[in-house]
Amino acid sequence: MSTGLVSQDTIVALATSPGANGAIAVIRLSGSQAITITNTVFKGKDLQKQASHTIHFGTIRDGDEIIDEVLVSVFKGPNSYTKEDVIEISTHNSKYVIERLITLLIKKGARAAQAGEFTLRAFLNGGMDLSQAEAVADLIASENKASHEIAMNQMRGGISNKLQEMREQLINFTALLELELDFGEEDVEFADRAQFEALVLELKTHIGKLIQSFAYGNAIKRGVPVAIIGKPNAGKSTLLNTLLDEERAIVSDIAGTTRDTIEESINIEGITFRFIDTAGLRETADTIEAIGVTKAKEKVRQAKVLLYLYDDKDSTADEVIAQIKELYYPGLIVVLVRNKIDLLGGYQPNAMDTAIREALFPNYSEALVPISAKDSESVEALKQTLLDNIRAMAVEDQQIITNSRHVEALELALAALEQVEEGFAIQLPGDLLAHHVRAALRHISSITGDIDVDRDILGTIFGKFCIGK
Known part of the structure; x- marks a missing residue:
């Protein structure tokens, strides 16, 4: 990876969240002059003579004016986040x-950092690969345990380690293929075709699983959208209130009460x-309600999970199936x-259930959960069903990707590897095989940054970071 994009400036920014109510803020500097610049305004120990990974108490002064009492942490490169003095x-x-x-600090020679510039430097200086750098932003944005675990795994090289290993093997085989071209007249083969085919198959399988994991990873990262759908008075708003344990949606016996979506x-x-509570599905002459029904169907198209509510009294099996x-x-x-089911004294399987199961299982659904939407204990079974279905999307011990850029690169790499396989089948010459392998390598390497990545791409990636990270 070329480091030509690394700026020689010393940068400075607020590393903690601006406007936060905490007692302490952290200002970060990185670059060859970070220690020298800070030393010019710090009254205490001589920072240039202190060991790395030490903390020092003193004051920051502008001339004779004391601005604040501070603690200064010293990290000397390459043993720092950016691999520079920090x-x-x-x-x-x-x-x-x-x-x-x-x-x-800017007056003394530092420059205000751009969004994501500290992490960009860590990447360009070899502190992490590109997929790990992108995971830093995901970690900062994580709002639940699952997304936090995925981001932490990516930061530790969970995605890139296996790709790096296979990439190195592909590079070795490509070199052997191209070496054969130098001995073309002697009709020799340096690359073991059977071993090469096995590697391509293994890499295709691994990439395919990564691509499949995106549906789960993206849902976890952004939150799983769940549309609550059904006829008017099916209990959708009651269910939402029970799930939230508060009266968020208006509940009424009057059909058509919910006319807009509530999230x-x-x-x-x-x-x-x-969770998205929607208008009841029915034909209506009410213009406003009809708009709500249309929006309800649109929300289903945006959802990952559909909770379809019905009851024995107001629905038929044919209606539900249709x-x-x-x-x-x-x-x-x-x-x-x-x-x-509370109106029936509890759940009893009936002919309606049987008809629905026979018509919809397993092609359209695999879960039928009986509940009383007013009963929080009853709704616990529904929560567990939701968890089971989402967790089933993740393959055990499989790495999870959450980045759409990675999906696009992996799909292109997979297409190139399929062309390599087709080349094996028709005994394509080594130079043409090498062309397709290089294409696959280029797409894989764009994920980890093991090629010179376009400046605009890096700007887009790191521009999404907060200032100071």
Whole structure:
């Protein structure tokens, strides 16, 4: 990876969240002059004579004026986050103090850091690969246990380690293929074709699993969208209120009460679910309600999970089957929810259940959960069904990707490897095989950054980071 993009400037920024109510703020500097610049305004020990990974108490001064009492942490490259000399100043979390300190440090020779520039330097200086750097942003944005675990795994090289290993093997085989070209007249083979085919198959399998994991990873990262659908008075709003344990949606016996969508999120065992209560599905002459019905169907198209509520009194098996088939699209998880079992004295399987199961299982749904939407204990079984379905999307011991850029690169790499396989089948010459292998390598390497990555791509990736990271 070329490091030509690394700036020689010393950069400075607030590393903690601006506007936070905490007592302490941290200002970070990175670059060859980080220690020298800080030393010019720090009254205490001579920072240039201190060991790495030490903390020192003193004051920051502008001339004779004391701006604040601080703790200064010293990290000497390459044993730092950016692989450069890094200073972190822990100061009191006053907007005035922070602005004075940063302005003073810039006056002494530092430059205000751009969004993500500290992590960009860590990547360009070899501290992490590109997929690990992108995981830093995911870690900062993680809002639940599951997304945190995925981001931490990616930061530790969970995705890139296996790709790096296979990439090295592909490079070795490509070199042997190209070496054969130098001995073309002698008709020799340096690359073991059987071993090469096995490697391509293994890499295809691994990439295919990574691509499949995106559906799970993206849902975890952004929260799983769950559309609550059914006829008017099926109990959708009651269910939402029970899930949230608060009166969020208006509940009424009057059909058509919910005319717009209501969205709320809850965390269930480390996974965030975004529940969407929608207008009841029915033909209506009411213009406003009809708009609500249309929006309800649109929300289903945006959802990962569909909770379809019905009850024995107001629905028939044919109605449920017809609406599920109308709403279904490949990849949608459909959970059939038979509501109001409390009115029957509990759940008893009946002919309606049998008809629905026979018509919809397993092509459209694999779950039918009986509940009373008013009973929180009853709804616990529904929560567990949701968890089971989402967790089933993840393959055991499989790495999870959450980045759409990675998916696109992996799909292109997979297409190139399929061309390599086709080349084996028709005994394609080594130079043409090498062409397809190089294409696969290029796409794999764009994930980890093991090629010169376009400046605009890096700008897009790191521009999404917060200032100071």
